[in-house]
């Protein structure tokens with residue numbers, strides 16, 4: 001019987017997990033028939049998913065079978081960046097890659113750099129076999145800081161870890177501050193809970209420089225200048241103190257450093273903060289009254305606001321607020337930035353740092369890949385970077401100051417391997433381009449940073465084309481390089497089991513696709529913060545020892561709004577609603593919704609420059625120039641423009657994107673990027 005006349009098998013459903021860098025980590029159900037994925041839906045049995053996916057991942061089948069999906073290994077035949085390749089067999093590609101890496105490693109393995117981030121959040125296709133491979137090799141270590149490490153460090157220094165409210169209890173909150181988050185675009189399942197709270201009478205306040213889709217659906221919008229959140233938080237504290245809205249019992253029993261923080265807050269009158277934040281003092285007073293007198297009050301912070309020089313201090317200042325008012329006493333009070341610290345991941349088992357065998361390779365900060373690729377060998381730096389292995393990331397599009405990133409990847413003497421699903425901007429610079437599986441095609445296991453469930457991802461279909469899992473590629477390279485440790489034989493299912501060991505019920509995970517961590521409903525109602533003192537640490541001795549201010553403070557931007565006559569506009573670059581970082585930009589149906597790369601600008605700033613709606617403009621600063629269209633809209637406040645990201649450079653109007661303008665400077669803590677701390681000017685193109 002031929003395939004055309006064969007009877008179709010009945011459709012079956014396979015449970016998985018969304019791999020994308022999004023706090024919601026949805027449980028997926030893929031319907032498969034005859035080995036073909038027909039649709040991907042949200043799992044109705046999984047509480048945090050509630051049977052609903054965002055528009056992006058609803059298009060996952062279109063992305064999986066995309067006509068431009070990479071289906072076979074490719075070797076470069078054109079110039080770097082030109083994107084001209086010829087097909088090559090897996091064996092030929094892997095043999096040559098292993099040989100080239102071995103030759104470099106024989107001189108100094110630190111000249112080899114892995115470059116990866118959260119293209120998948122999966123613990124297995126992320127840093128499991130990859131970590132083992134690079135540790136065994138002795139390659140440079142990568143400081144994976146490009147998104148969240150300022151906020152993460154701030155949480156650690158304040159609450160003791162990346163911990164917070166359980167997201168499901170936001171439905172019971174009476175006041176929700178949505179702080180630095182366009183939840184509709186990037187935290188949809190929280191937004192559904194916030195809507196439920198709103199229906200039950202809660203007030204929603206959005207704090208964001210952009211009048212986002214979320215801001216316009218909240219009761220109130222505090223449209224502050226970028227990088228001024230700590231000033232606002234301190235002024236709120238000022239009002240809590242002077243009006244007696246503090247919870248002195250909670251402060252005495254469960255916090256440390258209050259006397260000093262109180263004194264600092266008293267220096268931040270609403271008038272002083274209003275001048276810094278570019279808002280009215282009356283709005284600060286009113287917000288403080290709401291926050292001080294409404295119970296339970298909750299804060300949903302997201303990572304946008306920490307992408308500025310003082311991002312760590314800002315998160316620390318906001319994270320102090322629920323302890324000042326005792327909001328943690330109620331399960332619907334407190335704050336949530338990340339829950340990832342609750343997950344007992346056994347990273348040592350997955351990544352095997354013991355394979356370094358006493359070696360201590362240098363660490364390269366991924367944020368500064370532009371500078372580092374261009375850096376010559378020196379005693380302090382060590383060898384110049386000779387090889388980069390990129391997986392789960394698209395640095396040419398997403399790393400800051402991309403003019404330098406491009407120059408670095410264009411080096412003819414740099415050996416570059418890119419494991420990818422599509423021909424991204426970075427893929428164009430590869431010497432070898434290796435086709436990678438998608439989430440529908442491999443095993444993985446996931447923690448999350450937005451709820452408290454572990455999820456298991458089963459493969460729903462066979463790898464498309466000749467694509468291979470990341471783990472498989474690193475296993476194959478390890479074999480060719482003579483790495484004989486038994487851990488290089490572990491298959492992906494074994495890696496899934498090792499991720500949490502016996503700290504979760506793996507049988508339950510297999511049976512239903514998810515398993516909840518045993519977190520108390522109100523984790524800090526009686527203190528018990530995971531700090532050394534068990535208290536919420538307003539004063540951080542560790543920060544003080546490192547030479548920083550031990551108390552949170554307003555740390556001005558490297559490039560404060562209004563500080564330059566050459567570049568009078570502050571630019572932030574929040575994600576376009578239908579993209580997730582640079583993922584999905586090549587999915588036509590989603591790109592059709594977004595249209596073209598856009599810069600949002602308010603009417604006054606546009607008129608002052610003779611710019612009309614829809615006009616093509618150059619956005620520029622000393623780092624470079626970006627050409628896009630202007631949308632004249634109240635989504636941008638005066639003095640601030642919003643460059644929606646992150647477009648692939650080659651799909652933009654002139655081969656660049658917003659990161660041509662962003663800088664490689666770092667935050668106050670966490671060695672993180674400052675994407676939203678960027679001055680520009682705009683002219684008609």
Ligand code: SF4
Nearest residue numbers: 018022025026054057
């Ligand atoms: S991107 Fe976020 S909201 Fe969309 S399916 Fe994935 S986890 Fe859910």
